Amino acid sequence: MRKSTYKFVAGLFAIALLAAGCSSSSDSASEETATEESAAPAAADPELEIFTWWAAGGEAAGLAGLEAEFTANNPDTKYINAAISGGAGVNAKAVLQSRLDANDPPDSFQAHAGMELDGYVKGGQLEDLTFLYKEQGWDTIFPADLIKTLTVDGKIYSVPVNIHRANVLWWNPATAEKAGITAAPATLDEFFAALDKFKKIGIPGLALAGKGDWAIAHLLDWMILATLGPDKFEGLYNGSTSWTGPEMEEAIKNFQKALSYGNKGAGNLDWPDAGKLVTSGKAGFFIMGDWASAQWQADGLKLGTDYTWAPAPGTVGVYQWLSDSFTLPVGAKHRNAGIAWLTVSGSKAGQDAFNPKKGSIPARTDADTALYDDYLKAAMEQWKTDRLVGSTVHGVTGNNALMAAYNAAVGKYFSGGAKDNKGLAADLAAAYEAGKA
């Protein structure tokens, strides 16, 4: 009797635990923001739901700037912020996907301009915005190269609010002086020579952040661009350059060499941690997008004294860009408000409200430069004159499937001790194929 009671209790335990396990594994986020609004084509929608991954720091401040601009123009519409935190949209994208699949789209969502939109476009989940470009005259105000990248089969599906630069070299002037580095390295040879100088004063030459794999992939993306040059780099994504050819072999060899100058324990670090190594003098160089500058300024550091920058070595005169953009999902509940939001996002006032806080430059070429810091002013100049090349890791040249496989390939290589060059090339080639599916 006692025994069977005990067994019953044990069985209950097991079942209870099973239930707990099941519930915890199935809470895939599909938060409903049910609004009882039908698709009434009234002039002013009562609500506007904006979906982003800008939940903190300069990003959230930039979004708030846009919101203020929107509310001033559309006082009758209530703004709903549906931001989901997580760098590069790691958490947000899954939630967005499930909402789109359930036909419950937000009124506008953030996505990197370029191939990252590919899946949404092919899935018929985005509205063509060409009419808005014509109406607002954006087709002449945004740079032609940008418009070209945004256009898919003659249609444009998103409105870029900003431009970030991916290929930037950052360092601490005091550390560089100590190491005897007088000028920013412009070529890869000068870069490796400078890394040796840092090594001589006993610090790692390059700050690396391995957590989540993408920051290492970011480094590889730059190294491939620096080794191959912009034409061959773009060729990788239109099939004219081989992923496993001798140029890529050379690029991966350079990448391997650069990694050998990295800090210990990089795998534990996220990019802000690695950035801190540089600003605090514990590591030499840092290759990271220009959002690093916004982060450091938020931390109270000063551009020019606490940290400084140059175009990443081997890519001087090339602007490797990425862009955050807003879209109009098919079936948005407040389509008019969504269009009003896009109008603000693309406007001069909107972009100038957003970008100084986000630490990026406007996609428009007619912005008010007085609002921007010295780095951004210089970036705006180079944006107009440099050769523009898209970033892979941030969704310009690669779609979501490609990026996921690309990051994993780099993570595998890096965690395996950066030895298997042939394996990496093969995995990258497979990633490119995965993107075409």
Next chain:
Amino acid sequence: MALQTSKRFSTWIGGFLLVVPSIAAVTVFVYGMIVWTIKISMTDRISASVKEPKFVGFQNYTNLLSDTRFTHAFENLVKFTFVFIVGTTIAGFIMALLLEKGIKGEGFFRSFYLYPLAISFIAMGTVWNWLLNSNVDADAGGLNLLLQKVGLGFLQNSWYLSENGAAYALALPAIWQMAGYVLALFLAGFRGIPDDLREAARVDGASEAKIYRYVLFPQLTPTLFTVLIILGHVSMKVFDLIIGINGKSYVTQVVAVYMWESTFDQRNYAKGTAIAVVLLLLIALIIIPYLRWVIKQENENR
């Protein structure tokens, strides 16, 4: 006679009506979804651009076999499961053995060891991410620093960042959390053994060691079985702990994490659902024999 039948019928129908909502809900939201998942896993819905998926049979499953990322995640899961189950069982059993005699402050120790269970995997993952810092010697932090301080510096290692040891290192926090639970199960097992058995053995002149070896331990077999099943399926489904410690990084990916990535990052629904079904089968492989065994035991004891 007729009255009795209708009365029995009405109680039967009353009871049935009470459970109908839950049966309906489980049928739709559990079994219905499982069928739906299996259906998607047999189509070619490999990207967002596939609008009208076609039936492809077991293609997605056979593809998994040659997908090195899947085999990597699977290998990680097997390693993790092995170390986790063995480690947790042994740790929990030893603790139960120490508490079994009814020592002073048993209540305190029991809750003391059980509390880690109250922490969510995701919060714990964040903390263990710091504890399992991979830096050694002068730069060390977390566990590596602790090892140095107690003179075990030679044990320092890179924990979850080493390609071969990653899955084992991840088992550490999981063991830390679940050991207290296993302790409670084993303790309940010990308590379920009637005292007269020990008395009888003592009267027969058995030593304490022999009492444990020949009288108590055999009685714990059902408990051990329960423990292994519970740990086994927890381990198969591990996801949030991994995400908490190292995000979606390649080196620590297990099957559930790869499933997430395939589904939501790559938008490869066919692959994602195929992985989900494989995971379900693996867990069923553990749970179903166990449930049959429990039912059989209960029927025998009736």
